[in-house]
Amino acid sequence: MLHIENLSHVYPNGTRALDSVSLQVPPGMFGLLGPNGAGKSSLMRSIATLQTPTSGTIRFGDIDVLADPEALRRTLGYLPQDFGVYPRVSAYEMLDHIAVLKGYAASGERRTVVEALLNQVNLWPVRHKALAGFSGGMRQRFGIAQALIGQPRLVIVDEPTAGLDPEESNRFLNLLAEIAESTVVILSTHIVQDVANLCPRTAMLVGGKIVRVGAPLDLIGELRGRIWQKVIDKRELEAHRKAHEVIATRLSSGRTVIHVLADRQPGPGFDTAEGSLEDVYFSTLSSLRRAA
Numbered sequence: 001m002l003h004i005e006n007l008s009h010v011y012p013n014g015t016r017a018l019d020s021v022s023l024q025v026p027p028g029m030f031g032l033l034g035p036n037g038a039g040k041s042s043l044m045r046s047i048a049t050l051q052t053p054t055s056g057t058i059r060f061g062d063i064d065v066l067a068d069p070e071a072l073r074r075t076l077g078y079l080p081q082d083f084g085v086y087p088r089v090s091a092y093e094m095l096d097h098i099a100v101l102k103g104y105a106a107s108g109e110r111r112t113v114v115e116a117l118l119n120q121v122n123l124w125p126v127r128h129k130a131l132a133g134f135s136g137g138m139r140q141r142f143g144i145a146q147a148l149i150g151q152p153r154l155v156i157v158d159e160p161t162a163g164l165d166p167e168e169s170n171r172f173l174n175l176l177a178e179i180a181e182s183t184v185v186i187l188s189t190h191i192v193q194d195v196a197n198l199c200p201r202t203a204m205l206v207g208g209k210i211v212r213v214g215a216p217l218d219l220i221g222e223l224r225g226r227i228w229q230k231v232i233d234k235r236e237l238e239a240h241r242k243a244h245e246v247i248a249t250r251l252s253s254g255r256t257v258i259h260v261l262a263d264r265q266p267g268p269g270f271d272t273a274e275g276s277l278e279d280v281y282f283s284t285l286s287s288l289r290r291a292a
């Protein structure tokens with residue numbers, strides 16, 4: 001279990017990226033949702049011991065992360081948002097090299113670990129190809145392979161599916177779900193559907209603060225009977241925005257479908273809609289905007 005208490009981070013230019021964040025993360029997949037600039041990467045980097053927060057505490061099991069970052073690093077797998085340069089060396093050579101850095105000195109044991117991971121992430125057939133020539137999806141699968149060296153008990157992945165096509169994205173997320181059976185996996189993303197599909201628990205971070213936390217189904221349940229939908233002509237959108245709390249608009253077969261949050265039927269033509277995690281996400285953002 002990961003325990004975060006009152007974590008705040010203020011950058012030297014005065015930006016308060018994290019504001020008294022408290023969060024308990026049990027084993028399994030945990031989705032951290034938030035719009036751009038919410039503070040997700042700042043939180044991920046703080047947990048991964050890459051930056052020291054201004055105040056607060058982080059504990060993982062019996063490790064006091066801020067007092068003993070080395071202990072956490074030994075049990076951490078981290079896939080950053082930008083994995084950086086992709087050299088002209090092969091996937092096999094690079095993974096082997098990282099395994100040396102992570103302490104696998106004996107070549108026999110290292111070979112077993114590297115080969116098992118290349119198989120697990122489905123890169124075995126391309127293990128001799130240069131990383132520089134890998135597609136986005138292959139890079140992300142390589143990224144997770146390097147994060148898994150040493151059987152980490154805490155795995156952090158920051159926006160891992162950005163830029164992947166749906167098939168690669170699916171493949172990558174299934175891989176994460178397998179790992180999460182025995183590990184704390186924190187998935188930081190702004191893709192709400194990925195969290196809805198995969199995570200038994202989620203939290204929403206906005207403006208450096210945790211604004212929602214819970215099981216997606218419970219959060220959706222709180223909106224029961226309050227989400228209404230209507231198919232409209234897109235020229236009517238502005239009028240609807242003025243009259244109602246429109247939390248989402250999407251196109252379906254070329255027509256505009258709006259979701260409105262209301263305690264009772266907002267007007268003619270509205271039907272109750274099955275709530276989704278996206279409705280939770282957008283209604284939370286919308287009510288925060290109105291309160292601001």
Ligand SMILES: Nc1ncnc2c1ncn2[C@@H]1O[C@H](COP(=O)(O)OP(=O)(O)OP(=O)(O)O)[C@@H](O)[C@H]1O
Pocket residue numbers: 011012013015016017034035036037038039040041042043190
């Ligand atoms: N090194 C830095 N110096 C100053 N401000 C920073 C720094 N890094 C991030 N910020 C600011 O802190 C806030 C939180 O940024 P952060 O990158 O943690 O958000 P995020 O939720 O990960 O966003 P994104 O999805 O866009 O990556 C933003 O206002 C950002 O501009």
